[in-house]
Amino acid sequence: MAQTSSITIRRLDGRLKKELRIRAAKHGRSMEDEVRTILRAAADIEQADAAAAIQRIAEPGGDVEPEAPPRRRAKELTVRPTRVLLIIGGGIAAYKSLDLIRRLQDGGMRVRAILTDAAQHFVTPLAAGALCGERAHTDLFDPQSEFDVGHIRLARDADLVVVAPATADLIARMAGGHADDLAAAALLATDRPILIAPAMNPRMWAAKATQRNLAQLVADGVRIVGPNSGAMAERGEAGIGRMAEPVEIVAAVAAMTHGAGPLAGKRVLVTSGPTSEPIDPVRVIANRSSGKQGHAIAAAAAAAGADVVLVSGPVNLPDPPSLSVVRVETAQQMLAAVEKALPVDVAIFAAAVADWRPRRVSESKIKKQPGGAPVLDLVENPDILSTIAHRSSDRPRLVIGFAAETDRVVANAKAKLAKKGCDWILANDVSPGTGIMGGDTNTVHLVTASGVESWPPQSKDDVARALVERIAAALEEAKQ
Ligand SMILES: Cc1cc2nc3c(=O)[nH]c(=O)nc-3n(C[C@H](O)[C@H](O)[C@H](O)COP(=O)(O)O)c2cc1C
Numbered sequence: 001m002a003q004t005s006s007i008t009i010r011r012l013d014g015r016l017k018k019e020l021r022i023r024a025a026k027h028g029r030s031m032e033d034e035v036r037t038i039l040r041a042a043a044d045i046e047q048a049d050a051a052a053a054i055q056r057i058a059e060p061g062g063d064v065e066p067e068a069p070p071r072r073r074a075k076e077l078t079v080r081p082t083r084v085l086l087i088i089g090g091g092i093a094a095y096k097s098l099d100l101i102r103r104l105q106d107g108g109m110r111v112r113a114i115l116t117d118a119a120q121h122f123v124t125p126l127a128a129g130a131l132c133g134e135r136a137h138t139d140l141f142d143p144q145s146e147f148d149v150g151h152i153r154l155a156r157d158a159d160l161v162v163v164a165p166a167t168a169d170l171i172a173r174m175a176g177g178h179a180d181d182l183a184a185a186a187l188l189a190t191d192r193p194i195l196i197a198p199a200m201n202p203r204m205w206a207a208k209a210t211q212r213n214l215a216q217l218v219a220d221g222v223r224i225v226g227p228n229s230g231a232m233a234e235r236g237e238a239g240i241g242r243m244a245e246p247v248e249i250v251a252a253v254a255a256m257t258h259g260a261g262p263l264a265g266k267r268v269l270v271t272s273g274p275t276s277e278p279i280d281p282v283r284v285i286a287n288r289s290s291g292k293q294g295h296a297i298a299a300a301a302a303a304a305g306a307d308v309v310l311v312s313g314p315v316n317l318p319d320p321p322s323l324s325v326v327r328v329e330t331a332q333q334m335l336a337a338v339e340k341a342l343p344v345d346v347a348i349f350a351a352a353v354a355d356w357r358p359r360r361v362s363e364s365k366i367k368k369q370p371g372g373a374p375v376l377d378l379v380e381n382p383d384i385l386s387t388i389a390h391r392s393s394d395r396p397r398l399v400i401g402f403a404a405e406t407d408r409v410v411a412n413a414k415a416k417l418a419k420k421g422c423d424w425i426l427a428n429d430v431s432p433g434t435g436i437m438g439g440d441t442n443t444v445h446l447v448t449a450s451g452v453e454s455w456p457p458q459s460k461d462d463v464a465r466a467l468v469e470r471i472a473a474a475l476e477e478a479k480q
Contacts, residue, residue: 267308
């Protein structure tokens with residue numbers, strides 16, 4: 001470490017060396033000890049690199065006290081953020097936050113906005129709400145909001161909280177643990193990672209109080225992006241204090257996300273929806289699968305950090321965020337797309353693949369014939385689940401099938417597990433009375449070699465999350 005310190009000192013330019021000497025003298029340390037303290041603080045708070053930390057701390061007025069050891073490391077994301085709570089503070093840069101909403105959405109995130117009272121002098125809740133697709137929140141004592149969302153739920157129903165612009169005042173209130181408005185209360189109530197994008201006049205930024213508050217926030221695990229240096233909104237003013245550009249804030253969110261989640265580094269394949277087997281140019285053999293369960297599983301796997309390929313038959317659903325979608329029509333196309341996606345760690349076959357297809361597809365529309373209805377000559381489609389489960393090369397570590405049954409659900413699923421050679425089967429009763437086909441809820445039984453687990457009725461999203469948790473646990477167990 002002593003060697004690292006002296007190398008770092010040798011590389012510093014004259015101004016920084018002088019700042020360091022003054023700083024070391026002030027704290028009664030040698031220059032090496034001072035660098036060591038700064039490096040330790042920089043490593044702990046995971047700021048970019050030690051030299052940058054020294055540079056920042058040595059900025060005039062930027063005398064962040066390093067000897068107070070960080071009490072908490074920056075909070076890590078455990079899932080890829082798909083729900084962002086954006087808190088807009090009262091600064092000129094608030095107008096850029098409207099662009100930020102769009103850019104976060106482009107990255108597949110759902111954004112909810114809180115505007116402080118001061119922010120509403122710069123942008124309107126109407127504009128923020130219109131962009132978010134739901135009303136923006138402004139008032140801690142709003143009875144409607146407290147009834148349906150509430151400040152605690154606003155804080156908790158997010159994967160990440162972004163404060164942009166973070167005003168000097170809001171930074172001070174965060175550092176002091178205030179909860180005197182909706183923004184401050186949500187920030188105090190959240191246990192999610194927080195990213196702030198400060199924006200203020202350079203003198204406000206350099207003020208000892210602001211730097212003290214920032215040091216406190218860094219010690220509390222808050223991440224900071226920017227501010228940048230440049231011209232201020234006030235004529236003739238320039239310096240450090242411009243809010244980071246929306247693209248930089250999105251990049252900071254992405255950097256926080258990298259490698260997050262229990263399935264980070266894993267590649268997961270999911271099939272979803274029905275297949276559609278053509279009879280002639282206008283008629284098909286289809287089924288009632290909506291794709292809701294398969295799509296929910298793909299989204300949950302992506303949210304858990306997996307690199308997901310979703311092979312989907314024709315569905316009326318939007319593509320889930322942050323994954324690749326391959327669209328197919330027929331079972332043969334689905335098998336080809338699945339094989340192309342290999343190798344994967346986990347394959348989940350939730351698509352309702354047609355068992356049969358017409359042997360020949362008529363090139364022109366089949367006309368009504370006086371002799372009566374035509375007879376459809378069917379051939380069997382490839383069994384995608386069994387084909388992949390029986391592969392000798394590139395077999396996924398975990399192959400999971402679905403069994404859509406209308407009677408003897410568990411018994412049929414057990415038989416299917418043995419016959420198809422897969423590792424797990426999720427069996428569900430798709431009889432018309434259950435409302436499962438096309439509905440939003442599901443009741444499944446997880447059938448594995450070690451037994452049957454019946455899960456309670458729950459939303460398809462919850463089934464997806466529970467399945468992803470089980471998969472992550474199984475992969476972790478297999479490692480040990
Ligand atoms: C025109 C104008 C621009 C302002 N710009 C900023 C700014 O960029 N950054 C800042 O910290 N405060 C700025 N302020 C002061 C804040 O609006 C004020 O401190 C307010 O109390 C912040 O409230 P909030 O943190 O709840 O949003 C500005 C005030 C005015 C009148």
